[in-house]
Amino acid sequence: MAGKRPALPLVLSASDLLDGDVVFHTGAGWDRSLSAALVATDEAGAQRLEAALAEVESGGPVAEPFLFTVTLDPSGAAVPNHYRERIRVCGPTVRHDFGPQAREELSHVSL
Amino acid sequence: MYRYDEFDERLVRERIAQFREMVRRRIDGSLTEEEFTLLRQMNGLYLQLHAYMLRVAIPYGTLSGRQMRQLALIADRYDRGYGHFTTRQNIQYNWPRLRDVPDMLELLADVEMQCIQTSGNCIRNVTADHFAGVAADEIEDPRPTAELIRQWSTLHPEFSFLPRKFKIAVTGSAVDRAAVAVHDIGLRIVADAKGRIGYRVTVGGGLGRTPMIGKPVREFLPREELLPYLEAILRVYNLEGRRDNKYKARVKILVHELGTEAFVARVEEEYARIDRGAVEVDAAEVARIAAYFAPPAFEALPARSEAFEKAARDPDFARFARTNLFPHKAPGYTALTVSLKPIGAPPGDATSDQMRVLADLAERFSADELRVTHVQNIVLPHVRLDDVPEVWAALVEAGLATANSGLVTDIISCPGMDYCKLATARSIPIAQEISRRFADPERERAIGPLGIKISGCINACGHHHVGAIGILGLDKAGVENYQITLGGEPGDLASLGERLGPGIDADEVPAAIERIVDVYLALRTDEAETFIDTVRRVGLDPFKPALQPQEPVRAAA
């Protein structure tokens, strides 16, 4: 794995191999919804995500896995810290009809 | 237009069959992602921020109605009903599914199109002047040259793994509309004192992290020597270009590090060694290719058209005619630019319905030809002046009649962070906001020609370095930040823009651009002095205060 691990809390994301959709690691598998993601808040959790990342790095149902930092909002939902990941979580900001935002399940994440 | 021969056809179909097998093996797990990435890139398939992206080559930007209709069909069947035309005269689909890509490639092959050489470290799709075969000042149509290079370079075994990608552009006109100076190799068709045709060759131009203007290496290269000479350049680059650092791997860095003189000496040395006979193509083959690009049979028409003049009494039509028509060498004809920059829309996008309208118009009114421009617009190259009113009416209906070609809202913008994995900031929303600010057509007309170009990262796909106003989106400590440059120009007087000052936040950009334009309007000698001319005359200093947000001036209470 290249580079340093980003700061906690962490989420593991990737692109679905078949359709390129943004997916998140749930602890047991992959899901299209950020709310289903396993959020690592401590060293043990981070190591678990790193192990999952290493496992799919060369193959498997997803492509290009990586970790990113989130903040937990008052309700406990994860919100990505960086705008790049917020855009990735929502879909193109110029086409609200496409991407996860079109499924209207992301009311807690906005730019 | 060039037609595939059996060899091309077989090659493309074989490639698709191979790719289908690779996709199958990736899905069943026998190929790793690392192995597969290289293979998919060789077939034009990228993995972007939200989905895969398929980049389709449109050699030298020329398309038939049938091909455009097929692009629309693919957009409907396998994508989301639209496509994005790029600064490389390509089209990109933003939402294909991996399993569908081989079928998309088959549909493309049915109309003699493919995705080879749209990605990876090879000689990429060759670009050319979008007014090829139209412009009165043209020495020769650049497309036969571009096609010759395409055939020579397609899957060239020696040049399939270059240190980095390699872009070639060709122009045949006195006025350069193909931005040849900012390509790895720029070719300008010229005639010598005896009227023989040849090329002025520049090497080492490019944008990106280290923008450079190409250096002349031959003032006159006789036509028949083109391919052997290109082979010598590519060989020197392939052997000596840096492979240790991808940011220093383009040929521009090699030319820069060696110095132009030493680089030319190496090329000439290599050229002297080359078995020219093995590479040169004979005149018959050149003529065979050129025949595909023979001009359509133009009718003998008067230079003036009554129907056109009558329609021009409508101010909307008149405005369109003033901005979006380009003089044609054949009397009574014009080349018509269809703007893909409606006010407030993402630059370069067209829906499948719009593509079909364009295909119909090309078949009915433009000798079945369309061109994709590097400004991300579409050209109907051969329209009779008599037919312009009817074409315009159809464009109005399809939402394609924006009268802004070459004006301030005709903005070039790369996809930026709304789609692109490499982006450091968004570019499309900036373009949309600027476009809305300058929506008033009268104001836009008063401002005159002005190219705004926006890139979402240092890779410069939006050509910001050569924008009269360039905008580069960066990530400044987790916030989108934009650097403004002024004074760039892609054509004959090619120059790179200079930075106006420190970067500014996204929401400040449109107002800053407006203030920059206001400074120009206040300083220009008269309407004939364009934005870029004023910048060249007065320099950057008078524009610098425009970057600062201005406090509203209030009268004392």
Ligand code: SF4
């Ligand atoms: S300039 Fe950067 S952000 Fe824009 S398309 Fe190119 S790589 Fe992507």
